[in-house]
Structures are given as structure tokens and as C-alpha cells.
Amino acid sequence: MKSTYNPMALPLLALAGFSTAAHAVKDLAGGPAVRQLNLHPAATRIAAELAWLHWFMLITCTVIFIAVFSVMFYSIWKHRKSVGHKAANFHESVTVELVWTVIPFFIVIGMALPATKVVVASKDTSNADLTIKATGYQWKWGYDYLAGEGEGLSFLSTLDSAHRQMSNEGAKGEMPDDYLLKVDNPLVVPVNKKVRIITTADDVIHAWGVPALGVKQDAIPGFVRDTWFRSEKVGDFYGQCYELCGKEHAYMPIHVKVLTAQQYSAWAAGEKKKLAALQDDPARVWAMDDLVKRGEKVYAANCAACHQPNGKGVGPIKALDGSPIVLDADKSKQIQIVLNGKTGPNAAMPPWKQLSDTDIAAVISFTRNNWSNRTGQIVQPAEVLAQRGK
């Protein structure tokens, strides 16, 4: 496995040690704060309850800790041989054992009671105003608005590709405050409405979590699980994928945009219009220039992270520039791979069948007519449609 190891990195790192202060990193509203010590400020009732619960536990445990270790440190101070203390002889007491078994037992029960209330509340997904399915893919999220206002909307939410590049380049220079948290299409929801989130996945286990909203749920392939939140604040809230899902695990963030009811209605209406306009007619025949231009956008958003902007791939990821499959006159080979992916030892290309026929046709056409590939061939959406399910 070739890794991008730069031998100069270690000594350079030693010299670096730039801190957030030197680079003027600011808190991200709805996301992490610089040197944040505690949980995120709560945007939902549940998150507020969780914050309370955490303080309760922290204070109780700290008090017990101080009490117990005061005794121990007192003993280390006063009962040392060097200060002349002679050892006593006692070594058991049933009473004492009972007391310090029973008291912790009651403390634990006392802790469990408030926790129970929150568990029960967090599981109650009934009577939701909005139901949205969050699907984990390698390596992005897909949101489908299943019920409530905005029903029918469906889009993918991917990390901003510039951020991914910045990561590869070592995060040098001025970095944005939402580094690794910015997506192209945030999940938009209205404020003060109960939003039920159904999580599932397309390939491996992911996890959908937004700390400020107090919510986290595994996204498991083949299963649908649900959770819910009701944001009481408008604004932007950020989360990340919380279950190791492969190499880009750190690069599939979650951005939830909470709007007022009016703003949300406006957004939903606008998106519906866009969706209608974008309904690509798969029977449409495209000209090469238009198709390749569209394909370039599709490539940058979906393929460049692995196959690289220069099409040369990296490590086990195959180069597209000069690839025999891309250059093959039989287009079905390349269409099949893009639709269905390729798995097995040494291959981890995910399927892309969720993209539209037009997008897939465009990106294939782009790869066939870019870099040093000059096949002059393009693929029409109808050809992609014909290959589906084969």
C-alpha cells in the first residue's frame, strides 16, 4: 500500500506547533468551539436535558472522588512509616463492607432515575411533523424527505471538495472555520417542528450525529432505525459521521440548517421547482460539449476525491487517464463499473447508481474526452438506463 508519506513532514511538524491562536481559528456557531470544554450549547430540549444529566453526573462523581481521595491522601500524609506511624491490625468488618456496598448502590439508583426519563423521551418518535431519511453512503449522506412539508425532496450532501483538497495539502495557511464541516447541500428543517430522522445505509455502518441537537443514531445497511429532534433555535448545526466506515470516514459531515417556518416553506417550494426543472429526460440526446461540461462538474463532486482531479488515481485507486476500461470501445464495461462499483480484495469503489442517468452519462463522457483520453466517444443517458439492472 503506497502511502503519501513525506519524510520532511516530521521535522517540519516539530517546527510547526502553530496553535489555533496563531491561525485565528474562531468558534463555529452550531459546531465546535475552540478549546471547548463541555458539551455543545443545546438547541433542543433533549440536548438541554442531556447537558443537565452530564453536569449532574460530573458533579456527583467529582464530589465522591474528592471525598474518597481526601481519605486516601490523608492516609498517605499521616500514616507513613517515615512520620513514625505504626500499622494497626484490623483487616475486616462486615458492617463497613455492607455500608459501603449499600450506599453506592443507592447512589447508582439515584443516577439511573433521571437517565431513564431521558432515554424514554429520546426514543419516542411518534407524531413527527417531518420525516426525513438519512442514508449513509461511502462517503456522503443522502437525505430523502419522506413525509411532511417538503415531501419528495431528495438530494445528496457531500463535503465541500475544496476542503477535501485542503486536507490532502496539510491544512496550510488560513483555514475556514467550518473546515471539514461544510457541505454542498445541507439538511434543511423548520424550527420548533418535530423532525423524525430515519437512518439507514447503503454499504457499511455509518452513524448520523449532531451534538448540538442531542441526537446520534447508527446508519446500518439493511436496517431502518429512527430518532428525532425538535430544534428550538434557528441556525446552522454541524455533526460528523460517528462510525468507522472506511477511508473517508472523517470526510462526510452533517450540516443541519434550521429555518423559520416561513423561510422553510419558501425553501421547500424553491427546491421542488428546481427538482422539476432538473428532471432530466433520459431520452434526450446531448451534444458532446454540453455533456462533457456537465460531466466535469459531476466528476469534481463525486469522483475527484478518489480518482484525483488529474485522473491519475492514487495507491490502489485506478487511474482513469489512460485506463483501458475508459478507452474501451465497448462502453458498457465502464457504465457497469460506474453503476455498480467494484468490491472484493483490493477494490473499494462504491456503486453510483443513485446518480441520474444524465449525470452518469455526462461523467463517463467527460472521462473519455479529458486528460490524455481523446476517444471522441460520448455516452447518452439512454445507454446508461439500458445498462441498469443488468
Next chain:
Amino acid sequence: MSAVLEHPEHTAADPHHHAPAGWQRWVYATNHKDIGTMYLVFAFTMFMVGGVLALLIRAELFEPGLQIVNPELFNQLTTMHGLIMVFGAIMPGFVGFANWMIPLQIGAPDMAFARMNNLSFWLLIPAALMLVLTFFMPGGAPAAGWTIYAPLTLQMGPSMDMAIFALHILGASSIMGSINIIVTILNMRAPGMTLMKMPMFAWTWLITAYLLIAVMPVLAGAITMTLTDRHFGTTFFNPGGGGDPVMFQHIFWFFGHPEVYIMILPAFGIISQVVPAFSRKRLFGYASMVYATSSIAILSFIVWAHHMFTTGMPVTGQLFFMYATMLIAVPTAVKIFNWIATMWQGSLTLETPMLFAVGFIFVFTIGGFTGLIVAMAPIDLLLQDTYYVVAHFHYVLVAGSLFAMFAGFYYWSPKWSGVMYSEKAGKWHFWLSIVFFNITFFPMHFLGLAGMPRRYADYPMQFWDFNVVASVGGFGFGLAQVFFLLAVVLPVMRGKGARAPQRPWNDPDGKGAEGLEWEVPSPAPFHTFETPPRLNLSANKVLDARAQPEHH
């Protein structure tokens, strides 16, 4: 010349003088002391290997952005760091202590199955080689986390199969070792040593051995199912074939949770030996300690799904596992109180073993409390798969298990080697370790509360400062262990140091360490207790020395 490595039997009158020397002594070893030494050397080597991987991780995480490794390699590093530390360092380390000390502590001449003991050790070598060499296979080492969840494992390259093979071998070694320990303890205690007079270290290993036999086969099942899913057309965990990814987690954690108790109970045993010795006072509440350890072991079987609070299990499941997990805090607290009660009104001295033991109690308890906090299912929703969990388990495994092993090393190495380690170096090792340990892992609590996920090669800018602190701490901690190797371990193994008396931890009036291991000379002769010794009523002193061979 090395005191441990040099063959101790050289008197012409000794009938056992034909014992092998050179490489054969080690390859054909059936002596519990030699095998114990080999386990400890192996464990320390693996600890260093796992430590290098950790330092690579911390070097990458020193700054946001990718500087040293790409994300695939990063995932390999985190996975292998976990697998090597758990299966290569901690578990074999404690087995090394078991081999050295159990026969000595119970007055037995050796382990029950001396040759199986040899096999248990030597199996570790090919297994460890297979595990480490996966880095050089096509596709690199496994990169699915030490928890190897399906279906991600179904995407891994051939190194996953190699790792599964290695885990099977490690499991077989553990199971055989555990059988050996149980049979030895149940059958070969010297007459008069009833179970309730046995040292706590022997008790904790007896219980741990049962845990191992119960759960290692479960891991074997989970990894075999992963193997057949990968290559033989089964779909246990592949939803495309009707399988259930969550079932892997259930099976894995049914092993995994008792596994973490397997890694801590022997530590409790060591602390229960060291604290009374340096308090010059008997362990407080011996019976209670035995019951508490047993309760912890039994409870450990019914809490596994607290690792799965975010998988979406029904309310009843979440509540049950939350309650059961919080319940384990009770016997654990009892043990902590008993240790402190042992110190209370004692006559304490703070040599290095006691420093590590007291350090253990202090820092392990912090880990215990953060464990209690994540045991609360609702709070776990926010903290699952964040650095808070990483902080928690490093507090209990490093400041817990590892510090206890250091305590045990400093306590018993005079008996093993016949020389005293450098007390000054030992104290330096302790203070450097505990300070740098906390610098490394305490900030991770904040990172977890702030939402930084685990197993991330790169992170948002706001997490930078605490990552810097953790990385600096990590390197400091690593250097402290190199110091330990150079200034403590190597001199001891080479026999450099003041000659250790038979009872290095006892005052002239006899107060201090108790146990049959102190009834034999330092270094312990190659063969001890060849005839069962006659014991006093408390079964901690030998009444006549006819059991000991004529020796300096």
C-alpha cells in the same frame, strides 16, 4: 551476566543439572519461571511496537490536515495499535505474571501442564508476526478498527484474513493458558491453603481464566463468520443476503466486554498484593474482595450492549443494559474502598511499587467514573464514538492495567532476578509516566464532549489545541517507557544492581510483604516447592524448609 537469563542451577550436587541451556532452554521451556519471563519479554516488545503505532497516530493528529499518512494508512494504524496492545501486550503480559507468580504463591512446583504451557507461549510468536506483517500485505493492514465491525470487514483486503488467523491462534493460546491456570490453582495448592486463604492475585487469575474460557470461543465464532462471509458465500452479516450487521456487534461485544474485565482483574490482583505489603497491614476485607471480583466477572456477561447504545435498540434494551452496567460500579467501588482501608492506619512507605499502586487507584478511578458517565445511555448518545470513549478506556487500560503491571514488575522483579532495580530510576519512571499519561489523555475528555469523533485522520480546526497537547503528552509518555527499558528493565535483566535479599519488602520485624513467593530465595531457584511445603495456619509462611533445595 544476566540474573534472569543465566541458568541458576550450577551446583554439582544438583540432580537436575542436566537441564538444557542455550536456545533449547527457551524453545523447549517447561519451567513456569522461564515461560513467565518469555511472556513478559514478548509483551513488552509488543507494547513498544504498539507504542510506535500510537506515536504515528499522534504525530498525524498533531495538526489538522494530512501530513504524514493518508487516511487508509491512518485507519490501519488505529486498528493495529488496538489489536497489538490488547492481544499482544496486555493479555500476554498478565499471563507472564500468572506463570511466574501463581505456582510460587500457592506452593506448587510448576503449572499443571508444563508442555501445554510451552505451546501456549510459542503460539504467540507466529501469531504476532502474522499480525504485524499485515502492514506489508497488498492493501495494507486491516483497517476496520480493533472492533472489526461487519460489513466494513467484508471490504478489507487479504490482511483481514491473516488477522483473523492470528486472532484464532492467540485465542487458542489464551484458552490453553487459562485451562492450565484453573487446573493448577484448583489442584496444586499446597496442603492447608484453602481457596479462601489463597493470595488475591491467584483469585483474580482464577476468575479471569474462567472468563477467558467462556468468551474467547465467542470471538472465534464472530471472526469465523466474518471469514466465511468474506470468502465462502455466507451472509451472516451482509444485509444483501439477509444477514444482520448488528449481530456481529452482539457477538463481538459478548466477547468484548468480558475481555476488558479479563484485562483488568489480574491488575486488581496485583494491586491487592502490593498495597498491603507497603502498608504493612493485611488486605482489608479479603472475603469481600473475592466476592466483589466474582460479582464483577458475573456482571460482565450481561452488559455487552452498552457498546451498542446508538444502534437503535428498543427502550427496554437500553434501560436494561444501562442499569446492569451502572451496577458494576458497586463492586468496583467496594474494591477501591477496601484498598484505601488497607492503607488507612497502616505504616506506609512509597517505594516504586507502591507509587504505581497508589497511582493506579487514583487514575483508574477517574477512568471508572468516566465509564459510569458513558454508561448512562442518554449521555452515551452524545459521547459514543468520540474521544471521550478513547479517554475512558485509556484511563482504565493504561493507568489501570499497565500501571498495575509496572507495580507488579517493581514488586516482584527482585524475586525474579535477584537484584534490586534502581529506585531512583523507578521513581522517575513513575512520575514521568503519570504526568505525561494525564497530559495525553485528559484533554481527550474535552475533545469528546466537543464532539470530536474517533478514528479520524483529520479534524475541524477547533479541535487543534487539545490535539497538540495530547500529541506532546503521547511522545513524553513513550519516551518515559524507553527510559524504563534502558534504566530499569535492561539492568535488572543483566543482573546489574544491588543484590536483592530474600525479603526486599519486609522490615526487620517482619512487617511488609506476605506470601509464599517470599519464602524462597532471591532470585527464585529454577525449581521451587518440589515437595509441597508445610504451611502455617494462614497459609502464608512455610513451617519447614525441607522443600527448598540446598542453595546459597
